[in-house]
Amino acid sequence: MSKIKVMHCLGQLNTGGAETLMMNIFRHIERDKFQFDFLLFNDEKGFYDDEAKSLGANLHYTPSMGHTNIFKYVRSIIKILKDQDIDIVHSHMDWQGGFIVYAAYKAGIKKRIVHSHANQEMFKTSLLHKLLISINKYLIKRYATDCIACSQEAGESLFRQSFEVLINGIDIERFLNPNQEIIVQLKQELNIQDTDIILGNVGSLSENKNQRFLIEILSKLDKNYKLVLVGDGAMKDKLKQLSKGLNVNDRVIFAGVRKEVPEIMQLFNIFLFPSKKEGLGIVAIEAQVSGVSCIVSESIPKQIDVGEGLIKRKPLIFNEWVDSITNINKNKTNINKQKIIDSHFSIKKSCEKLIRIYIR
Template identity: 35%
Template sequence: MNQTKPVKVLQVVGAMNRAGTETMLMNVYRGIDKNKIQFDFVSYSKEESHYDDEIKSYGGKIIKLSNTWSIKEMVGKINMHGPYDAVHSHTLFNCGIANTAAQIAGVKIRIAHAHTTNDSSDSLIRKIYLKCMRKMILHSSTHLLACSKGAGHYLFGEKGVQNENYSYFPNAIDYSPFLQQDNNSEARKFKMQCGFGNNLVIGHIGRFIKAKNHLFLLRIMQCLLEKDPSVKLLLVGEGEEKKRIINEVKKVGLEKNVVFAGIRTDIPVMLQCMDAFVFPSIYEGLGLVLLEAQASGMPCIVSEAIQPEADLELGLISKQSLDEHPRIWANRIMEVVGKKEKDFLKITRAFEEKNYAVSVSIAKLMSLYSATSGGTDENYTDRLI
């Protein structure tokens, strides 16, 4: 490999909006030496995404696809904007399309990365699709990464996670902004603007999609109001389900108690506004925002769908079943309020021990991206048949 040129990597994503996978990638991208490694991004979205301008400021390209199922178009984009040393796909089962195209284009390193434990359908057609795409992923990828054990099993199957090229990859997070004392003063300003006063604030950060279970969160809120009529719910994020949730808030008369903050760049401040973080997801690959919440010392009440890798073992994670009545959740929330972790050294040590630091992720990815081979395609394919 010519060492005078930076290693060139193509990241394949749905769109670079503010979500867990995308934030993890930006944490890495901000931290790498751009003289040694450079990222371009394939986006499946025709719209501008939240991180696009920042990516361009670092010299990265945003490459749009008109047909996300076209291997031919993907090969063309790789050849047009390459050559690439590695293609790193983050698009669930569609990773098979991207990595097959990369294989045809002669890209040596082809990574499929698992970020979730489920999706929205279990129809027969969907099951057939998953089986075919999983086989495609295993045959075209030189490396398989997963943010949690559950995510790895879901995307790669039992055979995939037993492969020698499969490995657990902790999500990269720059936790230092969440430890800053400045967040407290900014949080007070925001709470004043929202009219929170000294009221109890329960929070959630995440896209408005069915998997995040906002409707259940509203049921919990109704139960909390029986205990404290002044409690507030702070919702940060955007998404396809937001309009539905807004209508539900109006329907049940919670307009004075629920604040929709939209997409925010000051997540550390948003977390400091909260007294407890509630995360009743139906499924999650990991839940990067839970790492951010723990970095802020925030007590978190989460569903059993949350992967064990997300728990930093700081005593901040409390799991509840979604089968339990929302009142049980409300009771548990009231129990943990006021029990923030204020020992920042302890928090820092937990992140380092769990290998969630950005520096660790960058070192591992640099090793993968810079590899000259992952075994021949023929031998790798033979191992998977």
């Protein structure tokens, strides 16, 4: 039997929530039955490029909408999809999914999926973007055969029709059984002492992820508190300048993009997630499975709570976060492992649900 060919459309194979979800599924799906390829809108090398190729994916590139006009953008997608004889197109481009499923329809592809990974309000930065989002909502309603969202909020913000929630599952076993040798190496590399209280954040260094808020909070905490920022992004230099200006640069650790997230989570006493907008927030799920107490902003969807009493939701009010950090449990919690393994937070459950969507 020939494989079902799926073309995943993404900006780049970096370490965002959508990309991490798809790579988790790619690792666990039956690759003798499904062929995953990727249509990417940035030809710079991404974090997961080499792994995707090693798992059998073909990577195709075309200019993003910001580097060409809409008509060339759509025509290029149509041509690539026709040339590759695809069975399913699965867009992870949020509101731009409207253009992609329209192109897939024109290419004769019968299964056309739009996946909302974010609260679309975060993209409404100008009148032009509001107009484009409105146009794409219409195209999605007309040309998408299936609509998926990582949370109820993410779905409601994009779709004018019914949709299914597919929680961003994680490889639970990796977080329940981290590599102890790597943990020791990371402590040495990042100069973490046993007396330190480690505040952690994982995500792109960006205005929306709001790491500025965390650095300002750190400046009001005792000197045994350190902040580890895992990730990279446009705000990195500004965040470094801020930490110097507040005289906490010796307590802010810029750890960069990492593969060893399960081990890094074991370094954290508290996971902090002050994002202004999130579609779901897969890293908060990873932190809870690692037994780490979490303080998250009220914009984080409630679906991230794994039910172990580790989540505190707070408005982005400075003093409330300082008080919560001071008083929250800073020790690892022994979670109900079997309950988590059997839950919809497991990548195996995500795989099963996505396969059902693909083949129905």
